[in-house]
Amino acid sequence: MTDRTRQVVEATGHLREVLERTADALAAADLHALLRSEVDLALAVTNVTPPRALTPDERIAIRDEVEGLQQALVRCRSLGGALLDVVRVSQEAQGRIPAYGRGDAAAAPHRVDTRG
Numbered sequence: 001m002t003d004r005t006r007q008v009v010e011a012t013g014h015l016r017e018v019l020e021r022t023a024d025a026l027a028a029a030d031l032h033a034l035l036r037s038e039v040d041l042a043l044a045v046t047n048v049t050p051p052r053a054l055t056p057d058e059r060i061a062i063r064d065e066v067e068g069l070q071q072a073l074v075r076c077r078s079l080g081g082a083l084l085d086v087v088r089v090s091q092e093a094q095g096r097i098p099a100y101g102r103g104d105a106a107a108a109p110h111r112v113d114t115r116g
Contacts (some may be wrong), residue, residue, distance in 0.1 A: 005058040011047040012065035018044045019072035026079035 018040045025033035054062065091097060 002058070005054065005061070008048065009061050009065055011044070011049075012062060012069060015041075015044040015048055016065060016069040016072050019069060019076055023072060023075040023079055026076060026083055029083065 018037055022034065022037040022041060024030075025037055
């Protein structure tokens with residue numbers, strides 16, 4: 001494995017680790033950790049530039065890291081979607097709907113009946 005390929009494998013592995021930390025922050029609803037991971041994610045993405053020609057062994061090494069990266073990304077998407085659903089439901093329970101702009105959130109047309 002060439003030095004350049006080793007760097008790509010390491011950079012891809014680092015990106016996977018950052019995505020896993022992002023998923024952990026989403027799962028824990030830890031806003032501070034999520035914001036920290038945003039900076040790390042931006043830096044990690046800029047470091048991944050694959051070389052033009054790869055040997056079969058180098059392709060396998062990079063593919064293994066990319067597969068782990070894809071799994072971490074799927075986890076982030078799932079947890080992010082769940083977190084958005086929780087925020088939406090909690091806003092609706094308060095009689096508010098998420099919106100952008102000065103008003104932040106307008107009154108919802110219907111309130112959620114929480115009396116069961």
